[in-house]
Amino acid sequence: MGEVSIAETSQRPGRLWEFWYYFRENRGAVFGFYIFVAFAFCAAFGPWLALYDPTEQFRNNTLQPPVWSEGGSWAFPLGTDPLGRDMLSRLVAGARYSFFVGVVVVTIAASGGILIGLLSGFAPKWLDSIIMRIMDIILAFPSLLLALVLVAILGPSLTNAMVAIAIVLQPHYVRLTRASVLAERQKDYVTSARVVGAGLPRLMFITVLPNCLAPIIVQGALSFSTAILDAAALGFLGMGAQPPTPEWGTMLAEAREFILRAWWVVTFPGLAILVTVLAINLMGDGLRDALDPKLKRS
């Protein structure tokens, strides 16, 4: 009870603090958040953090194991790859590519998808049907296959891979947004906004959209990781980032033939992908809980 009276008299905390207050309830999310921050830090300051240039080859130290196994040394803490490049430096530098892929893909896919979904939710029936059938067609393709086709048309490069993945992920946002919009549009507060004279843009972006954001944020976080995974897969298939770019998927592809001889060359890029994707998914869950006012305690 004492806490309540304090809250009544003191000034209301800021929005950011309030958000953090609810976010930290979820331990997994906070854990994911810390990893994500470390990941973002690597992405931002990778070139200054790494011990060596990620493309520098140490011809005398090819396929050197990590420091804790026999034959390892502190000079190359996570070992070296078949060309004698330092694994740790390459992983740190690779974070930048993956982060970049995630941010760009989610931004393109989400902004486009939300816009189309909102339009579709408010559009007359015929336009809505056309939009949704197009999205169904895109969804009917296996996503990686479609991305592969698109990359084959556009030419293999990281940029084209990002565009392709964004197009493949877009329909999920469209459907999610449309479904939420249709559900929200029925509610009285939307009618109430119309009665006070809210125009269509205001109705779409100020009244309805904020109430549809919770699932979209979760989708955003999840597709951030999907984008990283897909970019890695495209890289692995040789259709994404091209060697010698230290992109994680490309690194995996290059190291494929050494799986049996040098486990660390494949394991570390794989682990990096796994940990990043897991952390982002955990964070996405916590984000939803913290952003949904219905889940807040009063």
Place this chain on the structure above:
Amino acid sequence: MSARGLARHYQVGGGLISATQTLRAVAGLDFDLYPGKTLAVVGESGCGKSTLARMVTFIEEPTLGALTLDGKPVTPADWPDLRSEVQIVFQDPYGSLNPRQRIGTILQEPLVINRPDLPAAEREARARDMLGLVGLRPEHYDRYPHMFSGGQRQRIAVARALMLEPKVLVLDEPVSALDLSIQSAILNLLVDLQERLNLAYLFISHDLSVVRHVADDVIVMYLGRVVEKAPKTLLFDAPKHPYTKALLSATPRADPTGKSERIKLEGELPSPMDIRTGCAFAPRCWKAKDLCRDHAPDLVGETQETACHFPIGPFE
């Protein structure tokens, strides 16, 4: 505000095989609203009460008939200017407030849209004043709707509706989603506000005991048509239409000794899509004769208007 011959039809069905049918949700409604007076509209579910509310608040255009406000006819082109004249309070206080907006934002929104020239400080001051007027505390200003109870939310909904200083307030079953004890508090608030602000109320309800408490005049609707229109006392003491009488007899009374003469109506409310000749109530009416089935009665009478060929007399 007055309405003449207000009607709203919907086109339903119309697939590949079935032809489109016309659903007459509201057919030919006349009424007048006066400042400081409450007109109640009663009727069972599906009789067109909510469609009426949507037409009066300029969300839907009437198919036929016209609304006039202060003697001027209303056309869809005028709607944006008339938003501040007519406002609405909804039945469900949980769905009628935007869950993402703080109370302050909810209250200010009507002003932001309709009075963009008003300075922000003035808007906030008005919103805070309104909060006090409906009996809420100043610290509620920064909270979210989910932190409030149903009754408090309905107060907020009323406050929002009054922000534009409307002349007409449509109350679409404003208390039927609330607890009995809260109902009376909200009703008293509404009566109080009406006296203070000289508002005209269009009070839509199916609860006759509530109507008895607040109404000046009452319209009884059946299947989109008016069956009886009368001042409250006349209607409650001497209903003329059989449907009104049946409706009144269904209201529970807090008098265990009083003999209850419950009139039980046979059958279901017919679908408004069946267009039949004659009185809409005839299939369920115990007084119906051949005349009723062949010719629809007109609304006749001076102060107490009834649409019935065989109105109930004073000694029945």
